[in-house]
Amino acid sequence: MSDGWPPEAVDYVQAIADTKLMLSHWYAEQAFIGPNIQDNIALFSLTQDEYGQVRQFFLQLEGQGLDGDRLRSDREREEFHNAATTDEPAPDWTRFEVRFGLTDRAAHLMFDAIVHDDFAGLTEKMSEEEYSHFDFHDGWLEHLADAEPEAFRAALAESLPDVLTFIGPAAYDDDTDPLVTAGFTDRSAAELRGAFLDHLEGIVEGTAVTVPDPDPVALEEWDERRRRVAGGGIGADVLDSIRGTGNEEFAVR
Amino acid sequence: MSTQNVRVTGSGADPSQDVSELERRLVDRIDADVMDPHIPVSLVEMGMIYDVRYDDGDVTVDMTYPCMGCPAYQMIQEDVTHCLLSVEEVEDVEIEVVWDPVWSKDRLDEDVQRKLRESGTAI
Numbered sequence: 450m451s452d453g454w455p456p457e458a459v460d461y462v463q464a465i466a467d468t469k470l471m472l473s474h475w476y477a478e479q480a481f482i483g484p485n486i487q488d489n490i491a492l493f494s495l496t497q498d499e500y501g502q503v504r505q506f507f508l509q510l511e512g513q514g515l516d517g518d519r520l521r522s523d524r525e526r527e528e529f530h531n532a533a534t535t536d537e538p539a540p541d542w543t544r545f546e547v548r549f550g551l552t553d554r555a556a557h558l559m560f561d562a563i564v565h566d567d568f569a570g571l572t573e574k575m576s577e578e579e580y581s582h583f584d585f586h587d588g589w590l591e592h593l594a595d596a597e598p599e600a601f602r603a604a605l606a607e608s609l610p611d612v613l614t615f616i617g618p619a620a621y622d623d624d625t626d627p628l629v630t631a632g633f634t635d636r637s638a639a640e641l642r643g644a645f646l647d648h649l650e651g652i653v654e655g656t657a658v659t660v661p662d663p664d665p666v667a668l669e670e671w672d673e674r675r676r677r678v679a680g681g682g683i684g685a686d687v688l689d690s691i692r693g694t695g696n697e698e699f700a701v702r
Numbered sequence: 703m704s705t706q707n708v709r710v711t712g713s714g715a716d717p718s719q720d721v722s723e724l725e726r727r728l729v730d731r732i733d734a735d736v737m738d739p740h741i742p743v744s745l746v747e748m749g750m751i752y753d754v755r756y757d758d759g760d761v762t763v764d765m766t767y768p769c770m771g772c773p774a775y776q777m778i779q780e781d782v783t784h785c786l787l788s789v790e791e792v793e794d795v796e797i798e799v800v801w802d803p804v805w806s807k808d809r810l811d812e813d814v815q816r817k818l819r820e821s822g823t824a825i
Binding site for chain 1: 771799800
């Protein structure tokens with residue numbers, strides 16, 4: 450596909466970009482507190498990757514007429530279309546990995562499905578970078594599912610519905626997903642959900658954790674722009690942090 | 703990557719199209735003046751410059767990055783712009799960041815790989 454984007458595609462790419470922006474934020478925050486120095490270093494690297502990818506997604510959105518300055522620094526909280534799993538920090542390491550590791554995986558599946566010519570090479574490069582993310586996250590997720598099955602189960606029950614809602618409703622198949630029918634992606638939300646759940650099954654295989662029955666996400670309740678079913682969003686303190694409000698006096702003009 | 707190999711890749715560049723003497727000089731200028739800020743090789747040696755096109759005072763540079771989150775992303779583009787604006791025939795410079803084809807270590811020739819190893823960079 451080489452012509453203009455359908456409106457749903459702009460929303461789709463912004464949701465991926467905003468989710469990655471929040472992943473970058475939480476990775477950076479966690480990078481100061483462990484669980485150990487090797488993970489700190491890895492998390493800083495993940496932060497840098499995510500932020501670099503956000504920069505390119507925002508440039509693509511600018512190409513579709515969105516205001517770049519607004520995307521980068523002038524938005525209000527309700528204008529962020531990040532996955533609900535990335536609204537708040539994770540209170541412990543198990544929930545950090547389940548929330549953000551699985552959201553990172555979902556975002557990759559979503560951008561990897563884009564086949565529009567504007568993303569030629571771009572998503573391939575991002576996928577190269579994501580390889581190290583999955584090395585890191587999947588290793589931890591497999592370990593935590595085995596070592597702390599109860600905490601892992603609880604974290605999964607808390608986060609899985611929001612991750613699947615971010616990917617999209619199960620009712621969107623090859624014939625009904627507007628992104629597929631417009632030729633912007635080559636895999637429907639239903640197919641991406643299936644791929645995500647297959648991957649998750651592989652992670653918990655051989656442990657005491659089982660994957661809960663997935664919520665199909667009711668199409669009539671689903672907010673296509675924000676890719677969630679309920680309201681909510683990032684807090685005012687998080688917005689200040691993303692904007693760098695507290696550091697404005699140090700900015701080079 | 704040598705200056706002779708610029709405009710050999712994708713991003714809309716026609717590999718069969720001849721490179722003018724002036725365009726070759728512009729690539730040489732980047733090679734001489736703009737170093738990768740992290741390692742002791744030029745952007746051209748790093749294979750980050752895909753194409754340099756000159757049209758009546760306007761120069762367009764297609765370039766890429768080995769790392770999408772490069773902290774020197776903007777600084778490098780400004781270095782290239784300033785470097786080319788110092789050439790008498792150049793009035794304006796536009797940088798186009800491209801990702802197709804994706805940069806890889808295959809773009810480093812043996813001499814560059816040696817320089818990187820000697821600087822302590824794993825490749």
